[in-house]
Amino acid sequence: MDPTTLVRVAINAPLRRAFDYLTPAAGPRPTPGARIRVPFGRTSKIGLILETGVASELPSAKLRRADRVLDEDPVVDSTLLRLLVWAADYYAHPIGEVCAAALPGLLRKGRPPGTTERSCRATTAGMNADLALLERRAPRQAELLAILRTGATPASGARLRALGPWWRDAFKRLIQRGFAEQVEQAEPDAVVETRSGVDLSSGPELTGDQQHAVAGIIDALPEFRSILLHGVTGSGKTEVYLAAIESVVAAGRQALVLVPEIGLTPQLVERFGSRFDFPLAVLHSAMSDTDRLRAWRDARRGTSPVVIGTRSAVFAPLANCGLIIVDEEHDPSLKQQEGFRYSARDLAVVRARMSNVPVVLGSATPSLETLQNARSGRYQRLPLPERPGAAQHPELKIIDLRTVPARDGLSPPLLEAMQRHLETDGQVMLFLNRRGYAPVLFCTECGWLAECRRCDARMTLHQSRNKLCCHHCGIESRPPANCPECESELKPVGQGTERIEETLNSYFPDARVARIDRDATRSRGALDDILADMRSGKIRILVGTQMLTKGHDFPGVTLVGVLNADQGLFGTDFRSDERLAQTILQVAGRAGRRDRAGEVLIQTAYPEHPLLQDLISGGYDAFSSAALDQRELAGWPPFSHLALVRAEAHQPDQAIAFLQHCRTLAEETAAPGVRILGPAPAPMERRAGRYRAQLLLQSGQRAALHVLLAKLLAGVEQSPRARSVRWSLDVDPVELF
Numbered sequence: 001m002d003p004t005t006l007v008r009v010a011i012n013a014p015l016r017r018a019f020d021y022l023t024p025a026a027g028p029r030p031t032p033g034a035r036i037r038v039p040f041g042r043t044s045k046i047g048l049i050l051e052t053g054v055a056s057e058l059p060s061a062k063l064r065r066a067d068r069v070l071d072e073d074p075v076v077d078s079t080l081l082r083l084l085v086w087a088a089d090y091y092a093h094p095i096g097e098v099c100a101a102a103l104p105g106l107l108r109k110g111r112p113p114g115t116t117e118r119s120c121r122a123t124t125a126g127m128n129a130d131l132a133l134l135e136r137r138a139p140r141q142a143e144l145l146a147i148l149r150t151g152a153t154p155a156s157g158a159r160l161r162a163l164g165p166w167w168r169d170a171f172k173r174l175i176q177r178g179f180a181e182q183v184e185q186a187e188p189d190a191v192v193e194t195r196s197g198v199d200l201s202s203g204p205e206l207t208g209d210q211q212h213a214v215a216g217i218i219d220a221l222p223e224f225r226s227i228l229l230h231g232v233t234g235s236g237k238t239e240v241y242l243a244a245i246e247s248v249v250a251a252g253r254q255a256l257v258l259v260p261e262i263g264l265t266p267q268l269v270e271r272f273g274s275r276f277d278f279p280l281a282v283l284h285s286a287m288s289d290t291d292r293l294r295a296w297r298d299a300r301r302g303t304s305p306v307v308i309g310t311r312s313a314v315f316a317p318l319a320n321c322g323l324i325i326v327d328e329e330h331d332p333s334l335k336q337q338e339g340f341r342y343s344a345r346d347l348a349v350v351r352a353r354m355s356n357v358p359v360v361l362g363s364a365t366p367s368l369e370t371l372q373n374a375r376s377g378r379y380q381r382l383p384l385p386e387r388p389g390a391a392q393h394p395e396l397k398i399i400d401l402r403t404v405p406a407r408d409g410l411s412p413p414l415l416e417a418m419q420r421h422l423e424t425d426g427q428v429m430l431f432l433n434r435r436g437y438a439p440v441l442f443c444t445e446c447g448w449l450a451e452c453r454r455c456d457a458r459m460t461l462h463q464s465r466n467k468l469c470c471h472h473c474g475i476e477s478r479p480p481a482n483c484p485e486c487e488s489e490l491k492p493v494g495q496g497t498e499r500i501e502e503t504l505n506s507y508f509p510d511a512r513v514a515r516i517d518r519d520a521t522r523s524r525g526a527l528d529d530i531l532a533d534m535r536s537g538k539i540r541i542l543v544g545t546q547m548l549t550k551g552h553d554f555p556g557v558t559l560v561g562v563l564n565a566d567q568g569l570f571g572t573d574f575r576s577d578e579r580l581a582q583t584i585l586q587v588a589g590r591a592g593r594r595d596r597a598g599e600v601l602i603q604t605a606y607p608e609h610p611l612l613q614d615l616i617s618g619g620y621d622a623f624s625s626a627a628l629d630q631r632e633l634a635g636w637p638p639f640s641h642l643a644l645v646r647a648e649a650h651q652p653d654q655a656i657a658f659l660q661h662c663r664t665l666a667e668e669t670a671a672p673g674v675r676i677l678g679p680a681p682a683p684m685e686r687r688a689g690r691y692r693a694q695l696l697l698q699s700g701q702r703a704a705l706h707v708l709l710a711k712l713l714a715g716v717e718q719s720p721r722a723r724s725v726r727w728s729l730d731v732d733p734v735e736l737f
Helices: 078-090 095-101 124-128 131-137 139-149 157-161 166-177 208-220 237-250 266-275 289-301 311-315 344-355 368-375 412-423 497-507 526-536 576-588 610-634 652-669 702-717 720-724
Strands: 006-011 019-022 035-040 043-052 116-122 180-186 225-231 254-258 281-283 306-309 321-327 358-363 380-384 395-400 427-431 440-443 460-462 467-469 490-493 513-516 541-544 557-562 599-604 641-649 674-687 690-699 726-731
Touching: 006 035, 006 095, 019 035, 043 078, 043 095, 078 095, 078 311, 078 344, 116 139, 116 157, 124 139, 124 166, 131 139, 139 166, 139 180, 157 166, 166 180, 208 225, 208 237, 208 358, 208 380, 225 237, 225 368, 237 254, 237 266, 237 321, 237 358, 254 311, 254 344, 266 306, 281 289, 306 311, 311 344, 321 344, 344 358, 368 610, 395 610, 412 427, 412 557, 412 599, 427 576, 497 513, 497 541, 513 526, 557 576, 576 610, 641 652, 641 674, 641 702, 652 674, 652 690, 652 702, 652 720, 674 702, 690 702, 702 726
Parallel strands: 225 358, 225 380, 254 306, 254 321, 281 306, 321 358, 395 599, 427 541, 427 557, 513 541, 557 599
Antiparallel strands: 006 019, 006 043, 035 043, 116 180, 440 490, 460 467, 641 690, 641 726, 674 690
């Protein structure tokens, strides 16, 4: 059989293999990285061509012919295709699902990458409509119609999106009135060119440390180097990014910037947009399929020299990659926790190496893995130890709740400090990583607790919605009026952000209080409105959850309070102390970012805890140094490598039995130095009605672990036991649960 007539295809299916097909009888020539439609079972699917001219292990009589190649040019270039194949192998995940993760949804459905865009124009009726009359009834519609009536060509989507989110509803109403319509309009071809696109004159003058960091990044161009930009909160890491990107863009190349959560870092996109004179390509999961495909095209064609996105943007196509930046590289959100479990930070480093470009990992509280790489010399460390100008490091102080108990979650010293800062025109931020009104609804007579019937967890009271909610499975119910067991009165116990907000309104009736958590920011635009009011000074006190730590810059905040530092002091995960230290310092870094000194008060019942003492006395450097020494003694990452096999089933013995079978298979093939721990129930064994267990594999040598995983997966996939449970493999897990 002539191997030139064969193609190897990755198909979006939960199978750890690629599939061989005969080439289509007609159509474009098959090329690696192009999409192809193939028969699959009783249906057809769209796959990605991995190789051409391969020799199949199957006889030609058993091979089916592909239907047709969908692309004349690859939608995935050779470097990105290498990255996808590498990722599938490293994370031991089906190659088809990995390739699917790299493509926008419309491309996975067969939509051509195309060069057309939906534009909008006024109809004849719209051109003749009475604008004055429409303005009295619907001013937004009138404003949009006036725009559509001007210009010789239809208004592009980019032009209308610049108006703000309101234009979509107005356009729908105009269509209903017969005043407007959508048309398909060809997008002009673009060429990546040498350009200067950063207005650095509008930004602050760089400090000496910033200039040194920029020089270190530029010095690495255009070759691969891993760089840790270790800057304290408020040290101006973004200014360093902008200056480095200027050099990249001026050379006609592109920069990829990854952020943990695009919805929680609007200032980064806003700052980049205000400093660049060209359009940015923004990629994240909250976008519509059409907008995501458009941004993907702009990145691929080079019309957007800067691409900003969340973790999936690590697979963004780039016409000419010159620099990759991972902001807040320590953030767990950069690790995908469902399906294809990959680390966007780690893949960014691999992609940079394959593309032979520098990668910059920025953080005020770097992960211990990244710090160890800097310690060992694998990464270059560029420090930003000071804040620019007159801004000073905030002072951290501990409030001992054993001697000054908190009332309604707020201690007297904290309340006094809040009053003092408010009287001097400062703003206050309070952090509590627990949303809702109260974490427990309790009967004072018989001890009954409101518990989730599907999880090993208590229901949280959300008083504003009059709901009991499980934050693990999402189930909701109405709170009972009285105890179901003894008919006695029920009492909410503990504080969530909703209850703290209520308490603050009673203590400070003249100060505007706002809350940031998942509940308060459900509606579109709610988060942006709160952030804008906070920056303008309209909001005096802001209380919130983990969302507060995500890179926000509030110039007026002079006091930060951490209401319950004890939540993370005794976690079951070996990373609990690292997470807590990062959270405390990240939220503390919101204080004193301008010319006024910042103060940070940490409420705890364990003031002598070593973690807190290290943070108070020596900051993150002291903590991380001690934590790395402890990790090395215990043999935990970054001094070893982990893989976690998880299983869940409707019966607890099923999950354990499956993992015991996995352990037996692993013991038969285990290489020297690989430890097998478990199986054991997960810390929260029952979740969403299913029982969960896990098996941990640990090795000092990454190669030995991956050899074991390959043999283990081969045995598991042939075992009928695998069909009785829902199981997954997580390589380099960031959470053990």
